[in-house]
Amino acid sequence: MAERKLMTGNEAVAMAALDAGVLFASAYPGTPSTEILEVFSKQEGVYAEWAPNEKVALEAAVGASLGGVRSLAAMKHVGLNVAADPWFTLPYIGVSGGLVVANADDPGMHSSQNEQDNRYYAKAAKVPMLEPSDSQEAYDLTREAYRMSERYDTPVMLRLTTRVCHSRSLVERSAAEKPVRIPYRKDEVKRVMIPGHARLRHPIMVERLAEMEEHSNEFSFQRAERGAGDAVVITAGVAYQYVKEAFPGVSILKLAMTNPMPRGLISEFCEQFSDVYVVEELEPYMEETVASLGLYPKGKSGVPRVGELNVDNVRDAFPELAKATGSHTASHPSHVEGLPARPPILCAGCPHRGIMYALARQKAIIAGDIGCYTLSVLPPLSAHDCQVCMGASVTMGHGLEKAMELELGESEEEERGTHMVVSVLGDSTFFHSGVTGLMEMAYNRGRYTVVILDNRTTAMTGFQDHPGTGITLQGEPTVTVDIEMLARSLGIENVRVVDPYDLEQCRSVLSEEMDRDAPSVVISRRACVLRERTRREPYAISREECNDCGLCMRIACPALVKRGEEVTILADACTGCGVCAQVCRREAIKVG
Amino acid sequence: MSDQSETGSGKVTRSVVLAGVGGQGTILAANLLANALVAHGYDVKTSEVHGMAQRGGSVISMVRFGDAVASPLVPMGEADALLGTELLETLRNLEFLAAEGKVIASRTRVDPLPVLQGTSEYPADAEERIISLWPDSIIVDAPTIAAEAGDARAANTVLLGILSLALPVGVDEWLAVIEKLVKAKAVEANRNAFLVGRELSENR
Numbered sequence: 001m002a003e004r005k006l007m008t009g010n011e012a013v014a015m016a017a018l019d020a021g022v023l024f025a026s027a028y029p030g031t032p033s034t035e036i037l038e039v040f041s042k043q044e045g046v047y048a049e050w051a052p053n054e055k056v057a058l059e060a061a062v063g064a065s066l067g068g069v070r071s072l073a074a075m076k077h078v079g080l081n082v083a084a085d086p087w088f089t090l091p092y093i094g095v096s097g098g099l100v101v102a103n104a105d106d107p108g109m110h111s112s113q114n115e116q117d118n119r120y121y122a123k124a125a126k127v128p129m130l131e132p133s134d135s136q137e138a139y140d141l142t143r144e145a146y147r148m149s150e151r152y153d154t155p156v157m158l159r160l161t162t163r164v165c166h167s168r169s170l171v172e173r174s175a176a177e178k179p180v181r182i183p184y185r186k187d188e189v190k191r192v193m194i195p196g197h198a199r200l201r202h203p204i205m206v207e208r209l210a211e212m213e214e215h216s217n218e219f220s221f222q223r224a225e226r227g228a229g230d231a232v233v234i235t236a237g238v239a240y241q242y243v244k245e246a247f248p249g250v251s252i253l254k255l256a257m258t259n260p261m262p263r264g265l266i267s268e269f270c271e272q273f274s275d276v277y278v279v280e281e282l283e284p285y286m287e288e289t290v291a292s293l294g295l296y297p298k299g300k301s302g303v304p305r306v307g308e309l310n311v312d313n314v315r316d317a318f319p320e321l322a323k324a325t326g327s328h329t330a331s332h333p334s335h336v337e338g339l340p341a342r343p344p345i346l347c348a349g350c351p352h353r354g355i356m357y358a359l360a361r362q363k364a365i366i367a368g369d370i371g372c373y374t375l376s377v378l379p380p381l382s383a384h385d386c387q388v389c390m391g392a393s394v395t396m397g398h399g400l401e402k403a404m405e406l407e408l409g410e411s412e413e414e415e416r417g418t419h420m421v422v423s424v425l426g427d428s429t430f431f432h433s434g435v436t437g438l439m440e441m442a443y444n445r446g447r448y449t450v451v452i453l454d455n456r457t458t459a460m461t462g463f464q465d466h467p468g469t470g471i472t473l474q475g476e477p478t479v480t481v482d483i484e485m486l487a488r489s490l491g492i493e494n495v496r497v498v499d500p501y502d503l504e505q506c507r508s509v510l511s512e513e514m515d516r517d518a519p520s521v522v523i524s525r526r527a528c529v530l531r532e533r534t535r536r537e538p539y540a541i542s543r544e545e546c547n548d549c550g551l552c553m554r555i556a557c558p559a560l561v562k563r564g565e566e567v568t569i570l571a572d573a574c575t576g577c578g579v580c581a582q583v584c585r586r587e588a589i590k591v592g
Numbered sequence: 593m594s595d596q597s598e599t600g601s602g603k604v605t606r607s608v609v610l611a612g613v614g615g616q617g618t619i620l621a622a623n624l625l626a627n628a629l630v631a632h633g634y635d636v637k638t639s640e641v642h643g644m645a646q647r648g649g650s651v652i653s654m655v656r657f658g659d660a661v662a663s664p665l666v667p668m669g670e671a672d673a674l675l676g677t678e679l680l681e682t683l684r685n686l687e688f689l690a691a692e693g694k695v696i697a698s699r700t701r702v703d704p705l706p707v708l709q710g711t712s713e714y715p716a717d718a719e720e721r722i723i724s725l726w727p728d729s730i731i732v733d734a735p736t737i738a739a740e741a742g743d744a745r746a747a748n749t750v751l752l753g754i755l756s757l758a759l760p761v762g763v764d765e766w767l768a769v770i771e772k773l774v775k776a777k778a779v780e781a782n783r784n785a786f787l788v789g790r791e792l793s794e795n796r
Contacts, residue, residue, distance in 0.1 A: 006623075006630055006638070031642050110641065134637070134664075167664035168626055168638040244662035245605075311667040330669025334725055335687045339680060340712035342704035344614065344649035372647060380709065462642075553709055558648060561703060562710035 007171045009164040012135040013102050014039035015171070016142030017072045020098070021179035023047060024064035026057035028432065029461035030076030031111035032165035033104035037074050038464075041473050045179075050464055050473050053390075053432040054079035058086050058101065065099040065155075066191065068182035070146055074102040077118045078389065082433065088125050091154050092201040093191045096182050098149035100142065104160040107281045108308030111162075111460075113370065113389065115306065117282035122157045122259040126205050128212050129157040129259035130221075131237040135169040141221065141256060143174065148215070152208055159258070161281060163238045163308065213260035221256035224269045229324055231275040234266065234290060234297070239279050239309050246315035247325040261289040270295050277318060281309050346375050348559040349535075349575030351455050351500045351526035356383040357555050357579070358506035359422060359451065362514060365400060369393035369425035369434075372460045373453055380554045384424075391433025394450050397423030398441050401448040419514055421448040428458035428466045431481065435490075441519050442491035449513045449520045452483060453500075455528040463531055487521040494520035501526060503582040529575055536576025537591045539569055545588035552580045552589065605658035607666040608755070611685040612677030613702045614641075614651045621675070621748040622653035624769055625755070629657045631765040639664040648705075650681055673758065675751050677734070678702050679718040686725055695726045696754045698734035698747055730754055732792065741788045742781030749782045753789020763790070 007015065013036050017025065025048040027037035041048035051057035054075040064071035073083070080087060080103050087101075103121075106112040122129035130145055132138040138160065145156040189197050216222070227249045235243045236255040243252060253269050255262065266289070270276050278287040278299035287299035302317035303309070315322050315329065322329075346353050356376040359366060360383040368374055368384035369392065377384035386396060401421040425434050430452050438450060458464040465471045470480035487495045494516060498509050506524070513520040538559075541552075548565040559573035560580060569580070569589070581589035608625060610618045619640045626638045634657040641651045654666045671689050676682025676697035689695070699719065706712035715721065722729050732754070734747035741750070749770070756766055767783055774782045 004630075006626055006636060008640075034642075163639065163664060166640050166642055168623070168636070168640075169661070169664070170630065170635065238664070241662040241664065245667070310665045311663050315667075330667060330690060334689070336683050336721070336725075339684050339715065340704050340706045342613065342648075342650040342680070344647035345705050347647065375647065378705075460647075550710075556705065556709070558703075558705065558708060561708045564710075 002172050002174075004170040004172045006168045007135045007139075008035065008166055008168050009132065009135050009138040009160055010035040010166070011039050012138035012171050013074075013142050013158065013160070014043070015173060016139040017100070018043045018046065019173055019176040020143050020146040021070050021177040022072050022146070023069040023179050024061065025049075025072040025074070026051045026060045027074040028052070028054045028057055028079060029458050029464045030079050031461055032106060032162040033074050033076045033079070033102060033160070034461045034464070035165075036102050037473075040072070048473055050466060052467055054083040055085060058083040058090075061099055062086060062090055065095045065097045066184075067096070068184055069097040069179065071097060071099050072102065073099075075104070076112065077103060077105040077116055078112065078114065079103070080118055080121055081389070084121070087121065089193055091125055091127050091205055092193055092198055094153035095149055095155060096185075098146035099155045100145045100149060100158055101155055102142075102158045102160060104162065104165050105282070106162045108162065113387070115282060117285060118157075119159060119258060119285045120283070122159065126209050127155055127157050127259065128152065128257065129159050130256055131159045131258050132164055132256070133236070133238050133240040133254070134164065134167065135171045137221070137256065138164060139171050139173065144221065152212055154208065157259075159237070161238055167238075209260055213263065216257045216260050216262040217264040219257045219262070222262055222265055223252075223254045223256070224265075225252040225254065227251040230273055231277060231321055231324065232270055232273040233277045233279055234270070234286060235279045236286065237281065239281055239314070242309055242311045242314040243279050245311045247318075247321050247327055250321065250325050255286070258286060261286065263289065263293055266290060266295070267293050277321065279303055279309070279314055279317070343378060344375055345378070345556065345558055346372065347529055348557055348573045349529035349577040351524070351529065352376060352453055353381075353555055353557065354500040354503055354577070354579045355451065355453065355498070355506050355524040356381055356424070357583070358503055358510055359383055359424065361507065362422070362510050363420075364422040364514065365420050367393045367397040367400060367421065367423045369429050371426035371429050371453070373424065373426060378556070381556050390429050391425065391437055393423040393425040394434050394437030395440055397421045397448050397450065398437070398444065398446045401446055419448050422510070422514070423448065423450045425450075425452060426459070427452060427454040427456065427468050427483070428464075430483070431467050435486070438487060438490050438492065438521070446519050447517055449510070449522060451522045451524055454483065454523050454525040455531075457528050457531050459528045459530065463528070483523055492519050492521050494518055495523070496520070497523045497525055499526060500524045501577050501579060503579060529577070538571045538574035538576050539578065539581055539589050539591055540571070541567060541569055542588050542590060545586045547586060549585070551585065552583050555579055555583055605656055605661050607671045608655045608673045608675060609666055609671045609685055609688045610653040610655070610675045610677070611681040612651060613681060614647055614649050616651075616677045616702075617745075617748050618651055618653045618677060620773070621677075621752060622655050624749070624752060624773055625655050627769045627773060628761045628766050629655070629759070631769055632761045635659060635661050637661040637664040650684065652685060673755060675755060677748055677751065679722070680704070680714065683715065683718050683722055686722070689726070693726070694758060695722060695729035695731075696751050697722065697729065697731045698751060699731050700735060700747070730793070730796065737788055737792070738781070738785045741784035743778065743785075746778065746782045746785035749785040750789035753786040753791075754793040756786070756790050757793040
């Protein structure tokens with residue numbers, strides 16, 4: 001027997017891609033999918049890259065597939081929103097080398113802005129979908145996905161969830177396939193989707209769907225487990241593992257291929273039972289199909305539709321089934337009440353702190369974005385007004401500013417004064433989807449300010465490089481996007497750079513740019529403190545000068561602690577950034 | 593580790609919950625434990641937290657082992673051991689413990705933001721409360737012990753050393769896993785920290 005090794009679901013997908021002979025992989029980092037590409041990129045003889053965003057990653061993977069090699073695109077659930085444009089037409093043109101999109105949902109929103117259920121993306125695009133329930137299945141189903149992709153001439157969705165991505169379990173790898181390059185062949189009727197061609201392709205997709213449903217009915221990874229009793233539970237993904245523990249010994253129809261749904265298999269197996277249950281995370285995706293077969297399933301009437309499932313809430317969903325299967329709830333969990341919460345916070349020395357503090361002082365309307373800096377929404381910084389998705393800070397800012405300036409019919413001509421709107425986004429987020437927003441601002445004569453927090457990395461997901469760092473995924477030097485030149489070339493004349501550790505500079509530059517009757521970009525440039533790991537002399541508070549006013553606490557630095565009325569600086573935590581010293585009006589905070 | 597829960601297959605699954613603060617290294621500690629259990633021949637599943645929650649927030653990792661483990665998440669009240677790298681997080685996660693579960697924790701205090709800000713109180717009696725709820729708890733100054741063994745950053749490995757006596761995994765299996773998974777320059781300190789922790793446990 002081959003060696004069995006503990007792997008996260010993400011590692012298993014990466015190793016399966018390697019063993020499937022995948023030569024090309026592209027991704028944009030996003031929790032919980034990030035490590036798929038990181039692990040794959042470390043393997044020999046493959047090409048992997050960080051793309052500026054998920055649309056770019058998927059399109060590059062499509063090109064690689066047409067170029068004849070097996071390719072992989074990996075992204076988190078909301079990443080597929082960005083990549084939705086190629087996603088829906090890609091199945092029309094099909095593949096040459098197999099193409100798999102590893103897509104990770106985040107039930108419970110551990111590190112996301114929503115908990116959309118991406119299974120509907122597979123259904124809507126007529127793309128086959130496989131759902132692993134542990135790392136071994138993540139490995140096996142990735143291997144299957146490549147075979148399926150080439151057999152049916154379609155991309156395949158590998159639908160993961162946080163708990164599959166970030167759980168470790170034992171994996172036994174199977175024999176590796178040798179990478180191949182399928183010779184390039186021109187086929188414009190199949191690959192150029194003008195309406196006339198697309199009309200020829202769509203019926204082929206519909207026929208293919210019927211073939212794939214047969215595959216789904218016969219697929220060896222669809223597992224019918226015959227247990228005791230009159231009830232059967234239909235489940236898929238990690239929910240299967242919870243069902244196994246919540247209802248020991250119950251009959252289970254465990255699905256691994258959930259688009260197309262295996263309607264024949266479901267009808268055939270379930271008609272032997274009087275009660276049909278469906279246990280799935282998020283939306284009633286499978287339940288809708290099961291209900292359409294006239295099986296009257298119990299599903300979301302008991303199973304939560306929001307948040308992540310676990311053994312406890314699955315057991316609680318159907319008390320009669322728990323009773324019938326002799327499932328026991330552990331007796332008296334001692335929940336301790338009234339403990340202080342521990343929300344995530346900006347690190348001591350984080351370069352976002354100074355600029356976000358200065359911004360909050362300007363009383364601006366802050367259109368924020370997705371990254372570590374979003375944490376500045378929490379009091380006492382309270383430096384975000386709105387945030388929806390990556391890049392939206394720039395464009396929402398545009399609409400906000402226009403709305404504030406639109407005249408309401410009265411002709412009275414007021415002098416245009418200080419504008420109130422400031423958009424804030426990180427460097428990686430800017431490259432991801434902020435650049436087109438900046439074009440919108442320049443072209444449509446916005447006159448607000450965009451602050452780009454350039455910390456020289458993609459910090460939140462674990463320090464990935466991007467087009468602004470000058471370093472590739474392999475750690476090799478490459479060209480660096482010059483943000484100042486880029487902004488100027490789009491037509492924004494006022495581009496300033498500030499040091500976020502210099503509060504007075506941040507304040508005066510923000511104030512000048514907000515007064516300006518023109519669009520502007522302020523780049524707040526300093527490397528992430530976790531990445532740099534350079535420490536200066538820690539600061540301390542002089543007891544003689546300090547009058548316990550507490551002003552320094554407003555920067556929300558974890559190195560500053562207030563005990564009673566007295567504030568002290570934790571020397572071990574202080575990185576010597578000096579932001580607190582600049583906030584103090586009595587010069588009570590000094591080095592050493 | 594006495595309390596045992598039955599999984600669907602009728603096999604026994606045991607669980608350890610590791611609780612701490614983002615950045616304290618619970619993922620590595622869980623991975624060391626998981627690989628030691630694999631080396632001993634168990635089926636193992638773990639669960640960990642990445643992303644936003646790591647920025648100084650509460651984090652938990654879980655390790656489950658047995659003949660055939662189903663859920664990677666530990667059901668409430670079914671953990672055989674809680675390994676706490678911080679007192680408040682230990683207190684917060686006692687609810688995972690089975691009635692016969694064990695607490696092994698570091699006497700480490702990391703103030704969360706509401707406490708730093710003075711808007712909330714850190715439970716000064718956290719240790720006493722843990723002991724009153726779980727009288728057999730083992731609470732030690734893990735970073736100090738680790739520093740004496742070579743490096744304060746090996747604090748979690750002291751806790752693993754204490755836990756190790758309750759597990760059938762052999763010392764050699766543990767040390768091999770430490771050598772394999774810990775960065776080369778930290779192996780010596782972690783090996784010592786593990787052995788000191790194990791000795792502490794033996795002497796109790």
